[in-house]
Amino acid sequence: MGETVLEVAGLSKQYGATFALRDVSLELREGEILALLGDNGAGKSTLIKILSGVVAHDDGEIRLAGEAVRIESPKHAHALGIETVFQDLALFDNTNAVGNFYAGRERTSPSWLGALGWVDDRAMRRQTDELLERLQVNIPGKDTEIGLMSGGQRQAVACARAIAFGRRIVILDEPTSALGAREAGNVLRLIREAPEHGVSVIVVSHNMEHVMEVADRAVVLRQGRYVGETEPTQENHERLVAMIVGSGEDRRAENGGGPGDEQAAARS
């Protein structure tokens, strides 16, 4: 695994009196697929919202390739090479795959006309075709509106868009949650191959099977805190579940403190 692409150190976010995120540190290495696990309210959403510029963090530091940054807005995140696919996908039903790929960043000329420039449909279409082929995304006819596609096809288009435009990091929020088995399989393959296209991936998922299938490493959050991390393999399955639901901590409390998650997991 390559160098560190993203480093999060002591990140905190407070909403009123409650900590959505408390002193969370983690890192993402180049070409890595990192799963972010945790129950509802664990802080996963807050973390990815901070990384994609939707909300600002209160404390801590974010370093991209070693350089401290403050991600100001979604646009800033794009500029930094971070693309996020939220659960609502942010697709436009009333246009086709090409229109969605280039939505808001259509290729135009001449450049001095800015947003009043002429749209170069042919170039956009050609590049979309190439990309979809390279990523092996199968969607119905190139002119089919996204609104006419199935959930899996839509998810595939959204993920492909993020992988294509993300220069550093692609963040995927529950990419398979609404999909049937076969459609999920296609999306998982897309995620697994993403590092070949030069991006590192953070994937949030509830589905342990899917995480084990694609992720190199899994970080667990609980109630806004970093709990631990491990390789998501079949052997570590129960240990991960224990970290997520916090049974380890409970047992530790019962036993009057002492060993942490490691041993709690080992016992189980």
Added chain:
Amino acid sequence: MATATRTLDRTGGTSAQGLSLALRVIRAGPVLILALLVVILTLASPYFFTGDNLSNVLVQVAPLACLAIGQLFVILVGGIDLSVGSVLALCTVTGALAYGWGDFGGGILTVAVILLTGVAVGALNGIMLVKGRMPHAFIPTLATLNAARGLALLLADGAPMPGMPPIVQTAGAGELGPIPVPVLIVAGFGAAAWIFTTRIQWGRWVYLVGGDKEAARRIGIPVDKVIISVFVISGLSAGLAGLITAGRTDAGYPSAGQLDELAAISAVIIGGASFWGGRGTIGGAIVGVLIFGVISNGLNLLNVSVYLQLIVIGVVVAVAVELDVLRRRLEERFRTIQARDS
């Protein structure tokens, strides 16, 4: 149609094809309706399909065509502009006032004042909606529907103000060779709007904002500016319609254009634009205007009561919107089948 798709539903592939065919028919609906009307009226009245009469229809609908093109932009972002009829009248009045100050630049000043009045009210509509955080475009444009009409009547003292410079008269009633100038104005405006909506990045953004405002915002499109811009375009269209009307009547006409906003909205909807936003074309809006014009011209030729014409147009509007609803339902089903078959 409902039964047809239901039977098709039982076999996967055929069903998708059947649905896609049905969707295509719905999308071609406006053109089919226009063609049908033309055929029926040609058979019903020997006078209908003559050069004179068709040219007459085009001249008659020219102001409405301008308004409909502007209205399309607003409807594309999921809005509505109720003010355009009143703004049209206000434009003719401010034009008459400007002409009263003196005939500067061979009437160019009058033309400029007419168009800029429209642009100014359009910008006001957009800014009130966006910066005033109003819940829907209905509100600011309802306000200017009243205010612009009141201002027009006030400025004109409630009566027409006769006299327009020759250039304005030409715009409303002149001819260039065999072609009436108002028709040329509509053609020019329509062509510019067509290029803008299909080839220019900002025009693409209008569709994206109409498709999903939140997504557009998140992706970095300047949603507020796009919304204000469509109201400016709608205001400009009211200015153009005012120019044609002022030229035709040779007057500032404070009571002109009443209910024209509703006619324009109807025409856009008949032309296949979706009231939900994000869908519709300039060509469709023009076809909608022609359907409107052909219905009233044809029924006039057939001596059908004006009252009945209103009923017919009402029915056509209802049918057009219902087709849009049906389109959405068919798309929904299409999506389900896609998921199953993929």
